[in-house]
Amino acid sequence: MFTLRQFFLTGLCGLIGLGLAGCSSQSKEFSSDDAPTVETAAPESLDDQVQAAVPETDMVAQLQQVRADYKRILEVMRRWYMEHGLHEKGLWAEKELGDLKKVRTFDYSEDQSGEKRLGDVDESESASLQSIDLQTLSEADMIEQLMEIRATYKSILEEMIRNYNACGDTRKAKWASTELSDLDLVRAYPYLVVVDIQDTDLTPRDSIVEADRLYDEARRLHKGGKFLPFINNKRRLKQAMDKYVQVIKLYPTSDKIDDAAFYAGEISKEYFNDDVQAVRYYELAIKWNPKTPHPARFQAAVVYDYRLHNRARAMALYQDVLTNEADMIRSNTEFAAVRLNQLLKEGGHDVEYETQGTYVE
Known part of the structure; x- marks a missing residue:
């Protein structure tokens, strides 16, 4: 050998x-x-x-x-x-x-x-x-x-x-x-980068000053890493990512952990082409706070649909968007309904979903 x-x-x-x-x-x-x-x-x-x-x-x-x-x-x-x-x-x-x-x-x-x-x-x-x-x-x-x-x-x-x-x-x-x-054009995947969070059974319940301060630092770095369209500071974005993860690891009961997870997913998807890590963070945000104010379900659905080609998971999340994020961003809701209908028809189903999240046989 x-x-x-x-x-x-x-x-x-x-x-x-x-x-x-x-x-x-x-x-x-x-x-x-x-x-x-x-x-x-x-x-x-x-x-x-x-x-x-x-x-x-x-x-x-x-x-x-x-x-x-x-x-x-x-x-x-x-x-x-x-x-x-x-x-x-x-x-x-x-x-x-x-x-x-x-x-x-x-x-x-x-x-x-x-x-x-x-x-x-x-x-x-x-x-x-x-x-x-x-x-x-x-x-x-x-x-x-x-x-x-x-x-x-x-x-x-x-x-x-x-x-x-x-x-x-x-x-x-x-x-x-x-x-x-x-x-x-060949996407180089970061094979050694993984979601470094061991305990995923967390509850965001406490207002913690230190966690808030760290989260605010991450947000400043995140925003500062986006200078102009297509021009990004990868170093600052990596620092922002690290601080989001620190919020979760150092302050696991902070009421900012679901926010930190969502934005970590955004950086992973938009700037580091790490789709698998992105959906993990989005799903952690949903798990920790089912009423998260961020469109985590929609973002995860799109990644599963168009990048990871996991249509079954995408369909479940699109339905979840219609149920739990219908009033969040109207364009997302409309897209989720249209795309879910397309996927259902491709699968031979005769169910039509509306933007309110209801369906008609």
């Missing part, structure tokens, strides 16, 4: 020396000082290795290796999470792999455009995956490998763009730019 590190060692070691790449798969080579030739002996140090030229054929081979490694590590993680009962994280890996398969790739060693998708793991890759002993893997090791592969893939493409532009090969530079743009 191979270990995970052995499985990826050969490919990743070959990527360390990627400094600059050539513009021709047949003859041209480039180095950082534009030297016309390169030493044939292996570099003695990492600095020497970075300075060494990399022929285009080697560069393309390294790119192909990191593409394959990215697919493999996600498939390994998906299997590992499923076998360990961590189905939500397994779903993350499956969704990231699905995004990755949509990336447009090109055969840079060919003169004509060879556009294609990364596609499914081929038979040889599947056989290699079966040789990995999942019982010997640690989650931290897998995530470390994943992060390294993500960064390496991006670095290779950025280097290719620079070098193809430098030698006037605008067509291949455009190919690399297209692949990089698609790669940026």
Whole structure:
């Protein structure tokens, strides 16, 4: 059996020396000082290795290796999470792999455009995956490998763009730019981030001055982290998230815990693309305060519906919106009624829900 590190060692070691790449798969080579030739002996140090030229054929081979490694590590993680009962994280890996398969790739060693998708793991890759002993893997090791592969893939493409532009090969530079743009659309899930709240059977009943002060600090950071549309201060938002969680952990009887949970869900969903964590926080807010003044049910329903594709849970929450949040935000109520009717019809049901939360047979 191979270990995970052995499985990826050969490919990743070959990527360390990627400094600059050539513009021709047949003859041209480039180095950082534009030297016309390169030493044939292996570099003695990492600095020497970075300075060494990399022929285009080697560069393309390294790119192909990191593409394959990215697919493999996600498939390994998906299997590992499923076998360990961590189905939500397994779903993350499956969704990231699905995004990755949509990336447009090109055969840079060919003169004509060879556009294609990364596609499914081929038979040889599947056989290699079966040789990995999942019982010997640690989650931290897998995530470390994943992060390294993500960064390496991006670095290779950025280097290719620079070098193809430098030698006037605008067509291949455009190919690399297209692949990089698609790669940026692959959602990178925060596999190590979890809802760090052990006791979920809490009741928000006490007005606690210290908890209120901490909650107010979190709200200021939260609002301050949103400067302009699409421009956010992730550091401040992370600080706000930490303080919301502190309110819950340090003052579990505070009347602010459901508010803190709701806003922690908002940050998770809107700014950190963590849908599973978001719905957990929304549902904690509902559990701790069924009469919460925040649209936690609606937000959770939309995430379950459109992001996590759990239609059964989404339908239950949309109905809950009509029952418990009907007077909160009119547009939410109307949307919930329309969407619930759509889902019911897709499932073959003849029930129509109205915005008041009643139904007509």
